[in-house]
Amino acid sequence: MSIKSEWAKIDKAFNDLSKTFTSGIMKEGPLRGVTTSTIGIEETILNLRNLSTFVKMKAAMMLSEIGIDLLYNALPRTPQDTGQLKDSSTVTLSFFGTYKNIARGTKDDYVNIIGEPSLNQIRNANQINVLVYFTRTNEFGEDIALWAHEELNPYGSSTHPRARKPGTGPKYLEGAWLDNKSKYISRLQSVGNIAEDVQAGLEMVHKAKDKNAVDVVRLNLSKLLGNLKGSIK
Numbered sequence: 001m002s003i004k005s006e007w008a009k010i011d012k013a014f015n016d017l018s019k020t021f022t023s024g025i026m027k028e029g030p031l032r033g034v035t036t037s038t039i040g041i042e043e044t045i046l047n048l049r050n051l052s053t054f055v056k057m058k059a060a061m062m063l064s065e066i067g068i069d070l071l072y073n074a075l076p077r078t079p080q081d082t083g084q085l086k087d088s089s090t091v092t093l094s095f096f097g098t099y100k101n102i103a104r105g106t107k108d109d110y111v112n113i114i115g116e117p118s119l120n121q122i123r124n125a126n127q128i129n130v131l132v133y134f135t136r137t138n139e140f141g142e143d144i145a146l147w148a149h150e151e152l153n154p155y156g157s158s159t160h161p162r163a164r165k166p167g168t169g170p171k172y173l174e175g176a177w178l179d180n181k182s183k184y185i186s187r188l189q190s191v192g193n194i195a196e197d198v199q200a201g202l203e204m205v206h207k208a209k210d211k212n213a214v215d216v217v218r219l220n221l222s223k224l225l226g227n228l229k230g231s232i233k
Contacts, residue, residue, distance in 0.1 A: 047219045051198070054224040056122045059191050060093060061228050063130040064102045066184045067091035068111055070132050074176035075109040078134070079148045079163040083107025088136040088145065094129040095121050102130075119225075132173065149173060197227055 071091050078086050089105035100117045134145035153162035154169030163169040177184075201224040202217045 043216050043218050047217075050201075050219040050221040050224065051194075053119070053123050053221060054197070054201075054219075055191070055194060056125055056128065057117075057119075057225055057228060058194070058197075060117050060122055060125075060128050062187060062191055063128060064091070064093060064116065066187060067093075067130040067132050068103050068113070070173075070176055070180065070184070071103065071105050072109075072111045073180060074132070074173045075105050075111070077168055077172035077175055079152055079168045079172065080107065080165055085134055085136040085145060085148060089132070089134045092131045092133075093117055093121075094131055095125045096127055096129075134173070197224060200224075200227060 068091055071089055075086055075089065078089070080086060084107075086105050086107040086109070090101055091103040091111075093100045093102055095117070098121055100121060101114055102116065103111050103113050105111050134149075136144040136148075138144050149170055149172060152170050153159045155163040155166050157163075157169075198219065201220050203220050204217055
């Protein structure tokens with residue numbers, strides 16, 4: 001799963017903020033262009049970079065939460081004999097070239113948080129995916145996770161092989177996804193809602209001194225990211 005929708009909202013937020021940050025630097029009319037004043041240019045560039053990092057981090061955190069919730073809902077459905085299948089489950093963020101393991105499942109149906117993406121991974125990311133997967137193989141190298149997901153019969157089936165515990169059986173991951181898909185999509189759509197976050201992260205740098213200028217403000221990245229801390233549950 002990756003962020004492939006709602007970017008129009010994010011682009012609009014970028015454009016609106018760019019206008020806010022630069023409106024005191026640009027002049028209107030046939031000769032529209034940069035005036036001799038350079039106040040705010042460096043701050044504008046920094047603000048847009050910080051905003052980009054913040055939106056990417058918000059998206060990464062949201063994908064992490066969805067992956068964790070998906071695994072949490074999949075574990076009780078997962079067939080269990082020795083428990084090794086459940087113990088093999090992992091939630092990972094992919095940044096196309098680098099990866100970060102976020103959480104792992106256990107045979108007791110718990111999801112343990114083990115990490116979060118680094119700031120460098122976020123800054124350099126062009127696309128972020130969340131992967132939720134099971135990697136159990138047997139002593140012969142056969143993919144037990146795939147076999148159990150696609151071929152095992154559900155508990156109570158008259159056909160063998162079948163799951164041994166009530167409520168478990170095939171499609172344990174797919175079923176959890178389909179049951180919660182609308183909720184996850186709704187949460188992804190909230191990534192572009194950043195107006196309140198941005199407002200909370202603004203700091204005054206230079207107060208406008210005449211009617212042809214605007215206040216120069218800075219987006220404090222630490223404040224922006226601080227609002228996201230603890231969002232992985």
